[in-house]
Amino acid sequence: MISNDLQLAPHRDRLLARGRVQIPGFLQEASAQRLRHCLQNEVRWETSLRSDRPSPLGDADLVTLDEVQRRQLQQSMYRNARDEFAFVFDRYRMIDARRDGLDPGLVLHVVVDFLNSPAFLEFARELTGDKAIRMVSAIAARYRQGDFLNRHNDKAGDEDRAFAYVINLSREWQADWGGLLEFLADGQEVVETFTPRWNSLSLFRVPQAHQVSLVSPWAREDRYSITGWFRRS
Structure with missing residues (x-):
């Protein structure tokens, strides 16, 4: 799945x-194309949000929102x-779905299994220099259009997050579309x-202040990715 041409040292x-x-x-081109097709055509998305204030929709099903x-x-x-810290975007909870036998x-x-395989975990340790990465x-x-994730640092009290990663799967993304x-x-x-x-692959040490800028109203396509953390526990 990872490109055979990848040179780790630099x-x-x-x-x-x-x-x-x-x-x-980062990925072999065929793998990237297959994942892009999956994200665009096969995933049952749900709307993900974060705010300390009540949602205007109450307990509405976030999988079936209309426009x-x-x-x-x-x-x-x-x-x-x-x-306050807030965000809104669509997600598919890959770990939960794999565990619960959904879809x-x-x-x-397959991606969940690959990311937690001995071979990939060893790759993550070699790339980051962190030998304690376990999952x-x-x-x-x-x-x-209109989605965002404002400033935060990814630190979590119940997880030992070493590095955050984003596998980007949007084609020909333009900077003025936002989503940066x-x-x-x-x-x-x-x-x-x-x-x-x-x-x-975007990869960065945790904690580190960052944000995903608002996707502009004129963006020609959606911003797709697989994202998460290299964790010690």
Whole structure:
């Protein structure tokens, strides 16, 4: 699944020096294309949101929102994001689905097994230099027009997250479409930006302040990825 042409040394050096790196051509092209097709055509998406305030939709089923309901939800999250951590995008919980036997035959189940195989875990340890990595979490993510994920650092009290990763599966993404992975200094200054280039791996040390900028209303397609953390526990 990983490209046979990948050279680890320069990417490892940059990751260790800067705490983040984007690796082009991460997967074999056929694998990237198959995953893109799956995300675009086969996944049963649900809307994922985070806010400390009540949703305007109450306990509505977030799998079956119509466009009007979803726009209402976005507007609510925009208001909340002024003062708190908030986000809205679509997700597929890959680990839970694999564990619970949902959607038999979905290629994402193969990805979960691969990411937690001995071979990939050894690859993750070699790339990051962290020999304590023991597992990889994963969700599929789809950012549509108006979706966003505001500033946070990925630190979690109940998980030992060593590195966050994003396998980008959007084709010919333009910077003015938004959906950019932005890294921030303490003073809110954006110090580096990763455009979600096709078949690239974005990888960065946790904790680290970052955000996904709002996907613009003129974006020609959705922003697809598989994302999660390399974890020690």
